[in-house]
Structures are given as structure tokens and as C-alpha cells.
Amino acid sequence: MFTIKWNGDSVTILDQRLLPMQEVYNTYRHFRDVADSIRNMETRGAPAIGIAAAMGIALAALTVASNEIENFKEEMNRICQIFAGTRPTAVNLFSAIGRMKKIIEKGNDISQIKQQLEKEALAVYQEDIEANKAIGRNGRTYLNDGDVVLTHCNAGALATGGYGTALGVIRAAIEEGKKIHVYACETRPYLQGARLTTWELSRDNIPVTLITDSMSGHFMRTGIIKKVIVGADRIAANGDVANKIGTYTHAVLAKENGIPFYVAAPVSTLDPDTKSGNDIPIEERSVDEVVFIRNEQIAPEGIFIRNPAFDVTPAKYITAIITEKGVVENPASSGIGKLIKS
């Protein structure tokens, strides 16, 4: 199993929309297919879409016909814009595109730029896996032997180059001999928890219990859940976190029940240019994601529907933000400055 793979002249992507019933990999030779793959959530997860964009841009460079450097740069910048327009909330997408753009800007030889873009895309991928492992090492100390840990959405191998952020911390704790049982919220509307987290964890023989999003409070109040750990799509300068819709709810419930709430993410998720959570754009996706579950229509016609894909968890609800560069405990008092400088 892998999330995404670079083949030299194509990109292979696991179609996460078909999981867990089918494990299908699609190989794309055109950058537009990779951009569509991000847009339509064939691949998803903040770090993974950063990797996909980097690989998509490297792929595009191979097919740009121009032999004139300024034309080439113009065309590549246009393609970077296409990737920037695929999804608005996760900042990893923009940081990966930023790295690719820097190479385009600085270069003065087309074939050299093409090689450097390929190298950079692979670096984005490789660094993400290494970052996940480091996040695991930095975070595992917060989980105790015997803990039942709630997670939301999928911040696992499927959301990253591999290993995972929130699930990476859980994997690292288990690797050092701790027994951890995961409660996975199904994560409506797109069901990343039900479809992806349960699939990924059970493949690794990590015990996982599926619950609906509406059950997390019940299992916190009744003392079952001991910790909460989630990923992030963007972390503002003040420590506010944008993550999958429903995250804020779990955070409030955790605080109310005296349960630690952790956010695990690579530093590419930190956005010092965004002052607070209020400044993070929240993607509103198609209402069909709410009304249709595959082919089943679950609501009548002629009603209003909302489908914000993310919400903002203010820093005050967060016990610690765990990154590969270190941990910020109580981000409400300190913000993320410590991690940005390092």
C-alpha cells in the first residue's frame, strides 16, 4: 500500500474514494489529472496534497513544449496557479507550490529546471515521511500504555507520504511497546474515518473501534476515551488550528471532560502569515457529499444544505502542537513562534 508514487514520467495515486471496498491505483501522465485528483479528493490529507502538487508540477515541466526560458517560466507559473486553485484550506499545498516556484524563478536552463523540479518533488515526499517519523518520536511520550485515543478524519499514512501525523504518533507509541486502542470517528460527510482510518489501522493490526462523530462526547463523558489526537490543515500564528469539520467539537468536549487534546502536523502546516483562525479560508464543498452516500440519497429535495469541509479550533482548546521540529505545549500562551524560528 502507498498513497502516492513518482515514476519518472508519471504519478501513481491510490484512489481513496473507493476505499475500503476497493484498492485501486491510477497512473497519470498529465498534470491536469493530478490536479483533478486533488480537487476531487481521489487523494487527500494536507501533507499528501502538498506532495501531489509538487509531483504534478514536476510532471507538468516534462511536458511543457517551449524551448524559450521566459515562455517556459510563464507556462510553469500558470500551472502552479492551477494547483493553487485545487483546494483552499490546507497550507501544505501552498508551501509545496512555493518550493517549486522558487526553483522556476531562480533557474535559467530549462532542462536543469526540469531536473531540479523532479528532485524537489521527491524531496517534498521524502521529507514528509521523515517529518512524520520525527512527529511520532516527539509525540509518543504523550500517550500512555493502555490509552484509548480518539482521532478524527484520517491523519495517517493515507494523508501523507507515509506513516502519518496523528496516526504516526500512535504508531510510534505502539512501536515502543505501548498498548493503544484507537477510537475512529467516522467523519461525515466524506467518511475518511470510517473508510480510511479503520482500513489503515486494521491493516497494521492496531485495534480500532469505529464510532459516529456524534458519539465522541458520550465516550469522553463515560471515561472511555483518555486522549484525543488529530492532524491539521493549517495552523495560524496564534496557534488556532483548521482541521476537518468536527475537530472543534471534539476539542470542546475534551476540554469539558479534562482530556488532553493534541494536534500533530509537520511544520509545513504552520502558516505564520495567517494571524488567527478567523483568517483561514474554509472550503465549502458540494452539498452532494452530504445528501448522497455513494448511491444512496439520504435527504429529501428542496431543502438547504451546508457543507463546510473544515472548522477552526481556537488554540485555547489545544494541549500541545506536535511537529517534527519540536512540541509547543499550551499554544494559546505562546503561539507557534518557537517552531517557526527553528
Add this chain to the structure above:
Amino acid sequence: MFTIKWNGDSVTILDQRLLPMQEVYNTYRHFRDVADSIRNMETRGAPAIGIAAAMGIALAALTVASNEIENFKEEMNRICQIFAGTRPTAVNLFSAIGRMKKIIEKGNDISQIKQQLEKEALAVYQEDIEANKAIGRNGRTYLNDGDVVLTHCNAGALATGGYGTALGVIRAAIEEGKKIHVYACETRPYLQGARLTTWELSRDNIPVTLITDSMSGHFMRTGIIKKVIVGADRIAANGDVANKIGTYTHAVLAKENGIPFYVAAPVSTLDPDTKSGNDIPIEERSVDEVVFIRNEQIAPEGIFIRNPAFDVTPAKYITAIITEKGVVENPASSGIGKLIKS
């Protein structure tokens, strides 16, 4: 449209499992079919299952063959037990059965008991509709013109004899000229909000927006939702409320965001014999309700799954309990004693 109807020698029940795509009514001549209808959630909602049980017991009496009074009573008590075993959490079921049992105990003429049981079942039904209207009158003052009101599950006409408890308050506010917009949580796993509340409200031209359960916090934090109102399956002596799974979560979120949280229910939902929420039995239903949405399987095999159908909201989160006999504001300080005595 109606939820349940007595036909003299049969009971007609709207099959709520097929809504909103199909509006199918089934007519049953045998009490066992009515009991199954409660068990398998063809009909649901605490007040409605009380009515269904009363009608089912009246129906059973018509078909009990015995001409010997003690045999008849024994057989009827056995049938009452069958209804008591259909669902464990809603106390209206047991209060309706209790009313029927009292008639059976006191009676000494079989044909007279049969007539009285029919009359009592119709009284349970009629009183419920009247109670809902009175709940509406007592509760509408808490909703303001222009309010966006969140509700969970379906505490509407479909959950009662008609009109509804939580939705009855909304209907009553609208009837006195207030503009109310309802946010309906879809209410996983059984989707009563998506399937029933949206259907029922849009038939009455009450504007309704469907959201997933995981979105309520987001729309509270961002100032959209102004009030929360839900029904109840059992209210303990200390004011703790058992209601559809997810209710506790909305209540915590409401408190955190300074939003009033109301519970609307008939006094048949009050259970002075249950000291606190900890003493309320919580039904755990089939895991298939979580894993299958109609014919679509949404999670892999070989994982654990939990499916508690209800949760407990401690009284401290409740702004007021609204009944047909009056309102208890701040039930955490006073309990429900005032309503029991009246």
C-alpha cells in the same frame, strides 16, 4: 401524513425507515407486528412508541381467545411484557404500558376491559397531541423572531401523535408570526434528522438547513445558531436527560458558546424513579446501523464498532425543560419535582 392511526381492529403505521424517498403505510392486525414495528424502528420517537405500544396492547386484547378472566389477564400481562422488551431507554413506552396494565388489573369483565383498553390507547394518543400543543404554547416564548434554531434527531410530528415536542415549539413560534430557520443535524447513524426532520419541516414550508452532526459546533462558534431545542427519551429526577446520541455534544457546545439549550418533552417522559442520568439504561443497537447506509457498506470488515443509541446530558447543560404542565428553568438547581407534583 400521520405517524400512527387506530382503525378499530388494526393499527396503521407510517414506515419511517423508508422516508424521505417513499411514504409507505403498513396496517397490522396482530400485536406482534406492532411490537416489531417499535423494535425495528419502523415507528420511533419516545412519545410515538408509547402510543404504538398502547394501541398494540389494545389490539392484542381483541384477539386473546380466553373467556376466563384470570387467563385473560395473565395472557395480557405477558403481552405487556413483550412490549416492554421492545426498547429500553424511552420511558414513555413504560408509562403507556403502565396505564394499560392498570386497566387490566382493575377490570373484572373481559369485554369491558377490551373496550377500556381501546379507549385508553386512544386517550394516550389524543393526550399526546394535546400535550404537544401545550408544550408549543409554553415553549414558543423562548424563541425570538429571526432565530436560527438547531435541533437533533426528530422530535416532531413523526416522533409523536402529531405536532411534535421540539418541533412543536418551533411550529408554535412560527404560528404566532415569528420567523424561525431550523438547522437539522443529520443524526447518525439512523439519520432521523436528514430523513425525517427535513422532510417533515419542508412539507410545512418551514425553512430547514441540513448539516452533519459534526458541524453544529462550527455554526455555534461562528454565531449562526442562536438556540438549541431537542426532545427527550427519559428525564431523570435530577433533570438529567437521555436523548438521541449526539445530544450531549450539542449541549456542551451550546454552553461553551453561550447559547440556550432547551429540552421539550411531555411529562410522560419524566421518570422520578430514576435518580440521575447514570441510572438510565442506554440501548446499544446493531453495528450494522453504523456500517451500512441502506445498501452501502462504509467501513471495512474486522474492526470494532460501537452503537449506543442515546446519551445522557447532565442537567447543568440545560437552560430549561419545557413540558405541557409547565417549564423548569435551570433544572440543575431544582430538578423536575415541580412538574411531578403538578
